[in-house]
Amino acid sequence: MLHFDVETNLEKILILANAKEVENYRFKDFLKLRNSDVLDAEVLILNNSITPQIDCTTCGNCCKSLMINVSEQEADTLANHLNLTRSDFDEQNLEKGGTMVVMNAIPCNFLANNSCSVYQHRFEGCREFPAMHLPDFNKRLFTTFMHYGRCPIIFNVVEGLKAVTGFV
Ligand code: SF4
Numbered sequence: 198m199l200h201f202d203v204e205t206n207l208e209k210i211l212i213l214a215n216a217k218e219v220e221n222y223r224f225k226d227f228l229k230l231r232n233s234d235v236l237d238a239e240v241l242i243l244n245n246s247i248t249p250q251i252d253c254t255t256c257g258n259c260c261k262s263l264m265i266n267v268s269e270q271e272a273d274t275l276a277n278h279l280n281l282t283r284s285d286f287d288e289q290n291l292e293k294g295g296t297m298v299v300m301n302a303i304p305c306n307f308l309a310n311n312s313c314s315v316y317q318h319r320f321e322g323c324r325e326f327p328a329m330h331l332p333d334f335n336k337r338l339f340t341t342f343m344h345y346g347r348c349p350i351i352f353n354v355v356e357g358l359k360a361v362t363g364f365v
C-alpha cells in the first residue's frame with residue numbers, strides 16, 4: 198500500500214486551496230484527458246492509503262456545506278432512532294420540493310461539536326461522500342474540486358494524484 202503523509206489541518210488546507218486555485222484549474226483540464234479506467238485505479242489506490250489516516254468522526258467539515266438528500270426509509274430509520282414521529286422529524290429537519298427531499302439546514306442539524314450525532318444512522322449521501330471509491334472519477338471533477346478546500350480526503354487524494362500522474 199502507498200503511504201502519504203496527509204494534511205488534516207483544515208485552516209491550512211483552505212489556505213493551500215486558495216493558493217493552488219489556478220494550478221487546480223489546469224489539473225482539472227489535465228485529468229479530463231486521462232483514461233478514465235486508469236484514473237479510477239489511481240484514485241482508488243490513493244484513497245485506500247489516505248482515508249484510513251483521516252478520522253471523519255472528528256472532522257465533520259463536509260457536514261457544514263453538503264446538501265444531503267434524504268430517502269423515505271432513511272427518514273423513517275432516523276425518526277425511529279430519535280424517538281420522534283415522522284411528522285415531527287420532517288418538520289424539524291426536512292425540506293420537501295416535488296420529489297426532492299433534503300435536510301433543511303446547512304450546517305446539518307445533526308452536527309454537534311464537529312461530529313455527527315447520528316453517525317450510525319447517517320444518510321447514504323453522507324456515507325458515500327467524498328466518493329473517491331466510486332468509478333467515473335472524471336465525471337465528478339466539478340463537485341470534487343468544489344470540496345477540495347474543505348475535505349481533507351479530497352485534498353490529499355488530489356495532491357497525491359498530481360504526483361502519481363506526473364502533473365507536478
Ligand atoms: S447526518 Fe451526520 S454525517 Fe450526515 S451531514 Fe448530518 S452531521 Fe454530517
Ligand code: SF4
Nearest residue numbers: 253256257258259348
Ligand atoms: S468526508 Fe472529508 S470533510 Fe467530511 S468528515 Fe471526512 S474528511 Fe472531513
